[in-house]
Amino acid sequence: MAMTTSTEPSAEEGPKASNMRSLSRALEVFAELQRAERPQRLSDLAKACGMSLPTTLRILRVLQDFGMVSQTDKSYRIGPAVLPAARSFLENDPLVVSARPVLQQVASQTGLTASLYTRLGFERILVARVDGEAPLRYDLPLGKRLPLTLGAAGKILLASASDDELQQVVAAAIAGGQEGAAFTVESLRSRLPEPSADYAYSADERATGVVSVAVAVPNRLGRPSESISLTSPVEAASEATLKAGVPELRRAAGRLSELLEGSVY
Amino acid sequence: MAMTTSTEPSAEEGPKASNMRSLSRALEVFAELQRAERPQRLSDLAKACGMSLPTTLRILRVLQDFGMVSQTDKSYRIGPAVLPAARSFLENDPLVVSARPVLQQVASQTGLTASLYTRLGFERILVARVDGEAPLRYDLPLGKRLPLTLGAAGKILLASASDDELQQVVAAAIAGGQEGAAFTVESLRSRLPEPSADYAYSADERATGVVSVAVAVPNRLGRPSESISLTSPVEAASEATLKAGVPELRRAAGRLSELLEGSVY
DNA sequence: AATATAGTTTCATTCTGTGAAATAGAACAA
DNA sequence: TTGTTCTATTTCACAGAATGAAACTATATT
Structure with a gap:
């Protein structure tokens, strides 16, 4: 079946160019x-986004009016208005709020670091974390973007993905220049947990010296987009120790899931 | 040269309805x-923003595609994409980055808590903080929105404001339902430092039991939009102690100012 | 089941967003 | 200085995107 008529061109970058x-x-x-991670000039942005200078300028002006963008001289950067937004998310998001005590309990039960990730596009984002007894040496602050293809908390989100989805993931990994990531659907699939498995394990994968297990947080319909993990420096926890935490993780994920579904807005 | 370019009715709320x-x-x-601080339904948002349901829906869908908004059932909330954005701001913004060591030095010199605020609309936002010896009891996390009308770090930003600007500030304070804030330009002005003064002092103003001094960070043109402050619980620092920190603060502000103007993008 | 309320899709109209081109402003060289 | 090149900004006419009324569907409520 030649699919020349896909509704989605999909050859684009980032989130699909929806309406508006x-x-x-x-x-x-x-x-x-x-x-960019550094102030950008108008022409850079216009080129990078593939739009005309006037259009880019107009957009920047509006974003600036709302504090989402700041300008000094001729360079633009992310503005301070993102901070209250992030605060609002962390303080009010039902998932994040209910996750905190749950992660807390898992962490104290196991002595390991417990984290909540959420999928965003073809990456995952650290959204909440409670440290365990053996602190992780590397710092991994809230909001960090991590690959889906590396690390237990990423791979478990892909475990039940279709080949189509994996194809997109691989394409994104290539486009994003991820190192060490799988570059074919097959090699990626081979590293993922079985679709039947409900947890993932990784060692020295995304970061060296770090081992972790993760389970997905089920949601009513569709693929899961959140996962929680237990992480430790290799020398502080054996594979067995980590895996012993899986039942606890499972329970936590179940509780989170219920809280989400049950909460009445 | 005074330019009377204000073709703005300005009777609107929030950031002026610029183009686009x-x-x-x-x-x-x-x-x-x-x-809202809690998940909102479509119709609530439409009403609150004064726009039609279809329009609101379309906007939400696009925002959701980019992760700026999440949806569960029929309720919408701020989405996880704000976290990486905030991270990007904190890690890359030249002002924030260069402020950190400067605040650090002021804090260790004086033993007080040093903070950087930036103006956003008619509020100020905490953007960086280094704690002093006497920790503040109340927690004031990054991204917190605070009034311009209360507290040293707010008032110093208004010290050189025109009556017109103050009028807007007062209007915003009333609209925002700020308590304890001045409700007339006169009463506000009377609490502000003299326009000639380069620092502000406040005690028990925005928060009880808290005293602070602040200076503005000058920028090339226009009113300052950043300020740095020294804060302490009342019992840990006398007015004199705080004010003794002002010269240090001034120096810090000067250094910040230079860093900003000087940095080559 | 009947009714009311909220969400979604359709579609014709209008006005907004758009980029080409002209203009103004910087940066740099000679 | 003057000329040259690059970037930013404004203008403007046009295309098409954004819009809301109305129809429709789904979901609560009685």
Whole structure:
């Protein structure tokens, strides 16, 4: 079946260009500003986002009015308004709020570091963390973007993915220049847990000297987009120790899931 | 040269409705979602923002595609994409980055808590903080929105404001339902430092049991939009102790200012 | 089941977002 | 200085995107 008529061109980058062109483009500019990690000039942004200078300028001006972007001289950067937004998310998001005590309990039960990740596009983001007894040496602050293809908490989110989805993941990994990531669907699939497995294990995968197990947080429909993990420096926990935490993790994930579904808005 | 370019009715709320209506409206929805502090239904958002249901829905869908908004059932909330954005801001913003060591030095010199605020609209936002010896009892996390009208770090930003600007500040304070804030330009002005003064002092003003001094970070043109402060619990520092820190603060502000102007992008 | 309320899709109209081109402003060289 | 090149900004006419009324569907509520 030749599929020349896919509704999605999909050859594009980032989130699909949904409706509302101007808004989508504005969010592209915003995303590009984050990617750049340094102040950008107008022409850089316009080129990077593939839009005209006037359009880019107009977008930047509006974003600036709302504090989402700051300008000094001719360079633009992410603005301070993102901070209250992030605070709002961390303090009010039902998942994050209910996750905190749950992670706390898992961490104290196991003595390991417990984390909550959420999927965003073809990456995952650290959204909550409670440290265990053996602190992780590397710092991994909230909001960090991590690959789906490496690390237990990423792979478990892909365990039940279709080949189509994996294909997209691989494409994104290549586009994003991820190192060490799988570059074919087959090699990626081979490293994922069995679709039947409900947890993933990884050692020295995303970061050397770090081992972890993770389970997905089920949600009513569709693929899971959240996972929770237990992590430890290799020397502080054996594979067996970690895996002993899985039942606890499972319970935690179940509790989170219920809290989400049950909560009445 | 005074330029009377104000073709703005300005009778509107929030950041002025600049060009690009659809984008401005989207940012209004996003702001409303933060204000609400809890998941909102479509119709609530539409009403709060004064726009039609279809329009609101379309905006939410795009924001959701980019992770700026999440949806569960029929309720919308701020999405996880704000976390990487905030991280990007904290790690890459030249002001924040260069402020950290400067605040560090002031804090260790004086033993007091040093903070950097930035103005956003008619509020200020805590953007960086280094704790002193006497920890503040109340927690004041990054990204917290605080009034301009209360507290040293707020008032110093208004010290050189025109009556017109103060009028807007007062209007915003009333609209935002700030308690304890000045409700007339006169009463506000009377509590502000003299325009000639370069620092502000406050005690028990924004928060009881807290005293602080602040200076503005000058920038090339226009009113300052950043300030740095020294704060302490009342019992840990006398007014004299705090004010003794002002010269140090001044120096810090000067250094920050230079760093900003000087940095070559 | 009947009714009311909230969410979603459709579609014609309008006005907004758009980029080409012109203009203004910087940065740099000679 | 003057000329040259690059970047940013404004103008403007047009295309098409954004819009809301209305129809429709889904979900609560009685």
